[in-house]
Amino acid sequence: MNALLLAVAALAQAAPAAEKPRTPTEIIAQAPASAWKAIPADDLLVVELRTGGRVTIQLAPEFAPVHVANIRSLARGKWWDGAAIYRVQENYVVQWGNNESDKPLPAGVVAKPPAEYARPQAGLPVTPLGYADPYAAGAGFAHGWPVSLYADGQASLAHCYAAVGVGRDLSPDTGTGGELYAVIGHSPRHLDRNIALVGRVIEGIEHFTTLPRGTQALGFYKEEAQHVPLARARLSGSDDRFQYLDTSSPSFAAYVKARANRQDSFFIRPAGGVDLCNAPVPVRRVPKS
Amino acid sequence: MNALLLAVAALAQAAPAAEKPRTPTEIIAQAPASAWKAIPADDLLVVELRTGGRVTIQLAPEFAPVHVANIRSLARGKWWDGAAIYRVQENYVVQWGNNESDKPLPAGVVAKPPAEYARPQAGLPVTPLGYADPYAAGAGFAHGWPVSLYADGQASLAHCYAAVGVGRDLSPDTGTGGELYAVIGHSPRHLDRNIALVGRVIEGIEHFTTLPRGTQALGFYKEEAQHVPLARARLSGSDDRFQYLDTSSPSFAAYVKARANRQDSFFIRPAGGVDLCNAPVPVRRVPKS
Numbered sequence: 001m002n003a004l005l006l007a008v009a010a011l012a013q014a015a016p017a018a019e020k021p022r023t024p025t026e027i028i029a030q031a032p033a034s035a036w037k038a039i040p041a042d043d044l045l046v047v048e049l050r051t052g053g054r055v056t057i058q059l060a061p062e063f064a065p066v067h068v069a070n071i072r073s074l075a076r077g078k079w080w081d082g083a084a085i086y087r088v089q090e091n092y093v094v095q096w097g098n099n100e101s102d103k104p105l106p107a108g109v110v111a112k113p114p115a116e117y118a119r120p121q122a123g124l125p126v127t128p129l130g131y132a133d134p135y136a137a138g139a140g141f142a143h144g145w146p147v148s149l150y151a152d153g154q155a156s157l158a159h160c161y162a163a164v165g166v167g168r169d170l171s172p173d174t175g176t177g178g179e180l181y182a183v184i185g186h187s188p189r190h191l192d193r194n195i196a197l198v199g200r201v202i203e204g205i206e207h208f209t210t211l212p213r214g215t216q217a218l219g220f221y222k223e224e225a226q227h228v229p230l231a232r233a234r235l236s237g238s239d240d241r242f243q244y245l246d247t248s249s250p251s252f253a254a255y256v257k258a259r260a261n262r263q264d265s266f267f268i269r270p271a272g273g274v275d276l277c278n279a280p281v282p283v284r285r286v287p288k289s
Numbered sequence: 290m291n292a293l294l295l296a297v298a299a300l301a302q303a304a305p306a307a308e309k310p311r312t313p314t315e316i317i318a319q320a321p322a323s324a325w326k327a328i329p330a331d332d333l334l335v336v337e338l339r340t341g342g343r344v345t346i347q348l349a350p351e352f353a354p355v356h357v358a359n360i361r362s363l364a365r366g367k368w369w370d371g372a373a374i375y376r377v378q379e380n381y382v383v384q385w386g387n388n389e390s391d392k393p394l395p396a397g398v399v400a401k402p403p404a405e406y407a408r409p410q411a412g413l414p415v416t417p418l419g420y421a422d423p424y425a426a427g428a429g430f431a432h433g434w435p436v437s438l439y440a441d442g443q444a445s446l447a448h449c450y451a452a453v454g455v456g457r458d459l460s461p462d463t464g465t466g467g468e469l470y471a472v473i474g475h476s477p478r479h480l481d482r483n484i485a486l487v488g489r490v491i492e493g494i495e496h497f498t499t500l501p502r503g504t505q506a507l508g509f510y511k512e513e514a515q516h517v518p519l520a521r522a523r524l525s526g527s528d529d530r531f532q533y534l535d536t537s538s539p540s541f542a543a544y545v546k547a548r549a550n551r552q553d554s555f556f557i558r559p560a561g562g563v564d565l566c567n568a569p570v571p572v573r574r575v576p577k578s
Contacts, residue, residue, distance in 0.1 A: 132421035
């Protein structure tokens with residue numbers, strides 16, 4: 001055996017066994033406690049169906065402060081007590097509120113909020129997605145949210161699956177927040193920068209997605225008897241505590257990379273890329289200590 | 290008034306009134322009969338739930354000929370009579386068949402089909418999407434299907450909402466086609482080139498999307514009693530006739546452009562782009578003459 005071969009053999013012996021890349025699930029499970037950020041109770045809206053189903057929505061005050069303040073006032077003012085889901089459009093949205101009723105807005109609700117469809121990127125701690133985006137100059141994550149990034153320096157929340165937005169009529173109406181919708185289909189990002197997004201469903205979305213589809217135009221239910229009644233929607237008490245994975249953390253960067261390059265044993269050809277809405281920001285209940 | 294201003298005024302007068310851009314819906318409604326292509330009855334698999342719900346799937350023999358031939362043999366051999374939906378995973382897939390049963394495969398079914406995960410772009414009449422794709426070198430449409438286009442000259446069907454694929458175990462198993470799934474969430478394109486896609490749901494997907502979600506890992510139902518029984522799945526007779534919008538037609542090009550630049554009165558800021566799965570190929574029942 002010549003010297004070179006000996007050297008190569010020694011090298012092979014010294015090299016550690018190739019480490020199996022971690023799956024996205026493993027990365028989330030192994031993320032340190034410091035990578036998780038608490039979601040304030042005031043940022044949690046719990047929608048209760050009269051059937052008992054509970055849907056928890058995380059609000060995004062960093063992106064739509066006036067609309068989020070409205071939603072808090074609406075919840076405290078019992079706006080959604082006795083309200084209903086009146087629209088379920090296949091591959092699109094579920095929508096609820098007091099559509100076309102003359103129920104007065106609770107105290108503190110701004111009747112004509114500004115168009116909080118985008119905000120400056122300046123001041124946002126943006127982690128770029130790292131892959132091409134078909135809709136905007138770029139895409140990334142900030143404060144735990146998926147964002148579309150525009151060439152004019154603006155950023156908007158992105159209409160990903162489970163995103164929650166504010167129903168409105170034609171512009172300049174922006175909606176009060178009293179009528180809300182959640183995305184239940186392929187992410188309709190053509191709506192970005194055209195509606196105020198205010199949050200996302202983080203638990204219980206199956207109570208929305210399994211509802212019968214409305215048969216009228218835009219998925220509205222034909223008969224009022226088909227409406228799905230809500231018991232109420234309230235800001236969370238201290239019992240429901242959730243955390244999201246800090247989108248500025250190394251764990252989150254590793255998670256996105258693993259989503260884009262799936263190495264789980266099922267996969268044969270990793271894509272080498274991922275779209276903004278196919279790397280959902282991990283959210284969990286606070287582990288019991 | 291100086292000469293330049295006069296010239297500008299004349300120009301303004303001569304210009305035709307700006308035409309209101311057509312919406313995607315208007316473009317589809319106005320597409321000439323020649324832009325619609327018939328779907329052969331042998332490319333239509335009708336899945337009937339025991340509850341009476343009917344889900345119609347268009348098969349894609351251009352992309353997975355051996356698997357599609359298997360599916361036709363399975364349908365003729367009554368493979369899905371008495372089969373069931375046993376997996377419904379939120380924001381992912383519905384899956385059905387005779388999982389873990391020892392029901393023998395009907396005659397003509399190839400037990401170990403080749404890995405029809407991609408095919409050469411050569412020979413495909415590709416219409417490029419025209420916008421960036423996060424997953425592949427490009428994206429487009431061919432034979433009425435959304436396709437991912439790779440730098441190595443291959444093309445694959447894309448895992449868009451409603452796509453139907455072949456359940457499999459780990460490679461080199463590719464699945465017979467006996468166990469099928471349909472996408473019911475944000476398009477999981479990381480699966481492109483990793484599974485054989487064989488078609489898409491073109492009618493009745495709400496019978497899948499509204500099913501209760503399974504609570505076990507990967508959305509499998511915990512109890513067999515929760516399984517959703519199928520009456521049967523058969524190739525269509527001549528009664529169900531569908532057409533798709535020719536993806537090489539000018540109407541389709543106008544449709545994609547309008548999806549990327551929404552001008553409907555609701556929209557304030559058109560995106561100027563669209564992702565492959567947010568421009569679903571229009572399919573309709575053949576209009577009654």
